[in-house]
Amino acid sequence: MNSANPSPQRLIIGISGASGAVYGLRLLELLRDTPIETHLVVSKSALITLTHETGLSWSQLKPLAKVCYSNQDIGAAIASGSFKTMGMLIAPCSVRSMSEIASGVTSTLLTRAADVILKEHRRLVLMVRETPLHRNHLRTMTELAELGAIIAPPVPAFYAKPASLNEMVDHTLGRVLDLFDIELGVVKRWGEKSDGLPNLDGAEPGSHSLD
Incomplete structure (x- = not known):
């Protein structure tokens, strides 16, 4: 191992055409000023959804990523396993x-x-955005989980008591980024105070039986 030249922290960000383009957009904003090198690929349908839901165009989205690719560029670096990434x-x-x-x-x-x-x-990690789910959807998710993928639907955490939609989105993305060991300080963690220390002031919320 050559410790003098560690592998760059590259993360591929994909945005597909499901509703919820704000998740991809906000993810790029959160990572923009970090050491993480973001490699972005967006589907044609996603561009339509992006404009409809956020009012932004491809030209406005591109500057948020370190590297951008055309979805038709099958010869791109991220199409090869020899191109090292975090995932x-x-x-x-x-x-x-x-x-x-x-x-x-x-x-x-x-x-x-x-x-x-x-x-x-x-x-x-796939933030699958669909509901309700029929049997084939669930079977496909099971197949992907068996292959090693993580299925992480964007489910809001109401225990964090979000004061706005932005807080809800940030918390969800923060929990997904936990899967890559990326800490951005946007998650209100259960049992921790705002400074990240354990909550030692009496019993933790949820520790009482309701039976």
């Missing part, structure tokens, strides 16, 4: 993208990059 996070992940990744028959750079992450046994 990939798709926020949000549509059912179509999820299904393509599970099948291994990938037609875009976004799904090809995810397939590469799986074959290299790196961390793949």
Whole structure:
């Protein structure tokens, strides 16, 4: 191991066409001023959703990432397992993208990059945004989990008592980034005070039986 030249902290960010484009947008904003090198790939449908839900265009999204790729560029660096990364996070992940990744028959750079992450046994986190779920959706999620992917739907944590939608989004993304050991200070952690120290003032919330 060459400790003098450690591998760069690269994280692939995928945004697919499901509702919830704010998750991908905010993720890039949170990581922009960190040492994490973000590599962004966005599906065609995601650009439509992005504009509809946030009013932003591709030209406004691009500067938030360190490196951007066309979703049709199957020769991009992130399409190769030899390109070292921490893993990939798709926020949000549509059912179509999820299904393509599970099948291994990938037609875009976004799904090809995810397939590469799986074959290299790196961390793949899918913020699947769909409800309700039918049996085939659940079967596909199970297949992906068996392959090593982490299914992390963007479910709000009401115990954190978010005062705004922005706080809710940040907390959700902070919990997902925990899976990559990335700490940005946006998570209100159970049993901890705001300074990150354990809550020692009496019993912890939720410690009393309701039976």
